[in-house]
Amino acid sequence: MTFGEEFYVRKLVRNILSRGYSISINDGEEWTIVDSRREETIMGALGTTEMDYLKMRDPLDYKALGTFMLIYGNDPEGDEVVSDHTDNRLCNTIWREVFGWPMEDQLDIAFG
Numbered sequence: 001m002t003f004g005e006e007f008y009v010r011k012l013v014r015n016i017l018s019r020g021y022s023i024s025i026n027d028g029e030e031w032t033i034v035d036s037r038r039e040e041t042i043m044g045a046l047g048t049t050e051m052d053y054l055k056m057r058d059p060l061d062y063k064a065l066g067t068f069m070l071i072y073g074n075d076p077e078g079d080e081v082v083s084d085h086t087d088n089r090l091c092n093t094i095w096r097e098v099f100g101w102p103m104e105d106q107l108d109i110a111f112g
Helices: 003-018 039-045 089-097 103-111
Strands: 022-026 031-038 051-057 064-069 081-084
Touching: 003 022, 003 039, 003 051, 003 089, 022 039, 031 039, 064 089, 081 089
Parallel strands: none
Antiparallel strands: 022 031, 022 051, 051 064, 064 081
């Protein structure tokens, strides 16, 4: 994981944890972290493969709230590390807060 990718991934993790949600990590092969609220434990499990799935849950009822797909190596600046995410209000809000611009603008920039 590049410095830029780590910057944005840490921002994403902090945003989710600040809302009181827990995080599970799947590295494409197995769940390496399940329902953690410890930032350093979560960050230590990320970036061990080319991609990770970051799933957030409400710890009160274990309801899955959304998933972010992280792919490493696209851009060293890190602003492309989130390749996809669940399309719901919560995930869209978190994405905008972490990256600072609407996804629609990113699509316009990429595809004109």
